[in-house]
Amino acid sequence: MAEREPISTAPKDGSRVTVYWTDSDGVMNESLARWDAGDKAWWAYTDSRTQKKIEPTSWRPQATDDDGDEEEE
Known part of the structure; x- marks a missing residue:
């Protein structure tokens, strides 16, 4: 799994990343x-229908199949 990085280094191109927030x-x-x-803000889903503006403190890139995070069957 990738290490957490400061939120100031997160991509702001509209791509989804894993963030950590309180x-x-x-x-x-x-x-x-x-x-x-447009909002100059981070948005996350709090459930399947609700988005919330959040203030994350750190982030990490999305895991891929190459990261070894997949469980074997």
């Missing part, structure tokens, strides 16, 4: 998110 209850979350250039 919610209002102080709970650390891991979510898929993308940068919206």
